[in-house]
Amino acid sequence: MIVVVAPPAREGRTGGARQALVAVAQVRLMILSILFGFGMFVVIAKLALLALWAQPATARDIAAGLVPPRADIVDRNGTPLARTIDAWLIAVHPDKLIGDKGALAQKLAALMPEQNAAYYAKILNSGGSFAFLKRRATPELVNAVNALGEPGIEFQREPDRLYPQSTMAAHVLGYLDVNGRGVSGMEKMLENRLTNPALRDKPVALSIDARVQGALESELGRAMNDLQARGAAGVILDVHTGEVIAMTSLPSFNPNAIQGPPPRNNVTQSVYELGSTFKPIAVAAAIDSGTITSMARRFDATRPLQVGRFQIHDDPGDETFRWLNIPETLIYSSNIATARIADEIGAARLQDMFRKLGFGDRPEIELGNGAKPLWPKYWARTTVMTTAYGHGIAVTPLHLANAYATMVNGGIYRPTTVLKVEPGKGNPGKRVLTEATSARMRQLLRLIVLMGTGRKGEAPGFRIAGKTGTAEAASEGGYDKHRNVSTFAAAFPIDAPRYVMVAMLDSPKANPAIGVYRTTAAWTAAPVVSRVVSRTGTLMGVTPDANRDIDERDLMPLIWTGAATDKGGQ
Numbered sequence: 001m002i003v004v005v006a007p008p009a010r011e012g013r014t015g016g017a018r019q020a021l022v023a024v025a026q027v028r029l030m031i032l033s034i035l036f037g038f039g040m041f042v043v044i045a046k047l048a049l050l051a052l053w054a055q056p057a058t059a060r061d062i063a064a065g066l067v068p069p070r071a072d073i074v075d076r077n078g079t080p081l082a083r084t085i086d087a088w089l090i091a092v093h094p095d096k097l098i099g100d101k102g103a104l105a106q107k108l109a110a111l112m113p114e115q116n117a118a119y120y121a122k123i124l125n126s127g128g129s130f131a132f133l134k135r136r137a138t139p140e141l142v143n144a145v146n147a148l149g150e151p152g153i154e155f156q157r158e159p160d161r162l163y164p165q166s167t168m169a170a171h172v173l174g175y176l177d178v179n180g181r182g183v184s185g186m187e188k189m190l191e192n193r194l195t196n197p198a199l200r201d202k203p204v205a206l207s208i209d210a211r212v213q214g215a216l217e218s219e220l221g222r223a224m225n226d227l228q229a230r231g232a233a234g235v236i237l238d239v240h241t242g243e244v245i246a247m248t249s250l251p252s253f254n255p256n257a258i259q260g261p262p263p264r265n266n267v268t269q270s271v272y273e274l275g276s277t278f279k280p281i282a283v284a285a286a287i288d289s290g291t292i293t294s295m296a297r298r299f300d301a302t303r304p305l306q307v308g309r310f311q312i313h314d315d316p317g318d319e320t321f322r323w324l325n326i327p328e329t330l331i332y333s334s335n336i337a338t339a340r341i342a343d344e345i346g347a348a349r350l351q352d353m354f355r356k357l358g359f360g361d362r363p364e365i366e367l368g369n370g371a372k373p374l375w376p377k378y379w380a381r382t383t384v385m386t387t388a389y390g391h392g393i394a395v396t397p398l399h400l401a402n403a404y405a406t407m408v409n410g411g412i413y414r415p416t417t418v419l420k421v422e423p424g425k426g427n428p429g430k431r432v433l434t435e436a437t438s439a440r441m442r443q444l445l446r447l448i449v450l451m452g453t454g455r456k457g458e459a460p461g462f463r464i465a466g467k468t469g470t471a472e473a474a475s476e477g478g479y480d481k482h483r484n485v486s487t488f489a490a491a492f493p494i495d496a497p498r499y500v501m502v503a504m505l506d507s508p509k510a511n512p513a514i515g516v517y518r519t520t521a522a523w524t525a526a527p528v529v530s531r532v533v534s535r536t537g538t539l540m541g542v543t544p545d546a547n548r549d550i551d552e553r554d555l556m557p558l559i560w561t562g563a564a565t566d567k568g569g570q
Helices: 012-053 059-064 101-111 117-124 139-146 185-189 191-195 210-226 275-289 326-331 335-345 347-356 381-387 397-408 435-451 526-536
Strands: 080-092 131-137 153-162 231-238 244-250 305-307 310-312 465-475 478-492 499-506
Touching (some): 080 139, 101 117, 117 131, 131 139, 131 153, 139 153, 185 191, 210 231, 210 244, 210 499, 210 526, 231 397, 231 526, 275 326, 275 335, 275 347, 275 397, 275 435, 275 465, 275 478, 305 335, 305 381, 310 335, 335 347, 397 435, 397 499, 435 465
Antiparallel strands (some): 080 131, 080 153, 231 244, 231 499, 305 310, 478 499
16 A cells, blocks of 8 residues: 655745734734824813813803894883894805706796896806895795705895884884894994894893884874875974984885885984974073063064065964964964064074074984084074074974973973983983973963864873974975975973974875865874874873863963964964
8 A cells, every 4th residue: 555645735935924914913903002092092181171171161151152143122111123033045056056047037036026037047147156046035935945946046044133013113223234234223323232242132122112103103104194295204202301202204114125225214314494383482482581571461463574575474364463462472373473572582592592402403312314403594683583483494303392392391401312211310401491481381382282273182181282383395495385394293291291292294285085174283283193192191101181281370361262263274
């Protein structure tokens, strides 16, 4: 038998390669372990440092993420007037569109009709990387656009300013530009306060009362529409603090949907010749300066007053062409008697009174951009006479409201404010009239409503006092005899004054269908005050009382009752 024995395999080369691979793997594993260990060390060290040095999150840190980028604005009772919300933005990436751009433009125009298909087609075909289609989009619109299925359209969330009361107090609030900065009104004037990181979690309270504001806008808008007026303005002031309780200018605008420059604020940015509402101011100046010391003193109003080539006259048919004392001058709204009183006051003293009431400067209020009054360049004798009854000098309705507040509050002039004034922190103001003069003016203004041109402005139980004023509207350097500015300035309750209201209509027309037969203030502006006070008096803390009134017993014997007092004139 032959036995064949195979020689053992040589392990030299194969075994060496295997050992080399194992060695390399071990080295790699070691390197990975070292790197992993180092990484873990770094993480643990970082956590240790954070544990030792970092301060724990506080409630303030958590709340900071909830603070809006702009503080809210609220009315005096906390009702929101402006707030920041998360809104939708619709944008497009034209270079990423995959569908038919023409068809998409048509669909976008159908969903967003504020622009036409050509507008959207231009954007879609621009080839750019990004373009806005719609800001401040509603969730419903976002869903509808999303349903178009175009991946090149993008939807983003962005902070947006919402005015929940729509057009209410629009001129007071103002609005923001596309970059979120205030453009006008309190949004502009409070820009730094509203965006201050330390304060924007606290709302800013205005002096406005949304309930009263709504009533003023409603009634003034109703009168403007019924009488086809070109514009209107209204303001209500607290006579002791200067706070604006309500302010409206018509036409208005919606700050949620700004399209072009909004109309100006007629209360602060437009000046008017306010006619016979100036007569009580002239009488107050006469009493305070000592020019008039007796209410019984009479002035000749039997015929027109000729001054050089100018003639001052009263309305024909007034039946007041006689000698008038002080109460009668205001009750019958006599231009002639007022001019004679102003002539005795003199230019220096009448100008001084006007300047003390702020008529020489822009209105004092935070809104900014107030109009400067039109002040006569030369004060001739006729200028003194005519400005006393509101012709030849033009001021804003806010100027007039502040002057009446000064006349009835005891004689203290205070700047107006649209910021809420906390009790005991009001502006002390400056004395313009004596207490005695103010008390007398309260009596005289009440008589105008009880017996004169202001009778349609009465609101039963609220003891309204005031003066009407009707002046021809300024037009191209002259006057338009077919248009007028009708104003009623009033205070209530006059036995303990708290508020002043001015209502003004620019170029109203008669409307016999609703019982308005003339365009004078007695027929147009006075009823607006009556309706607003009747609706809001109790909301402002005034209790109607038919058994209370100011004491007029010392003046009643002076009034001749033989003339018609409801002439419906100036």
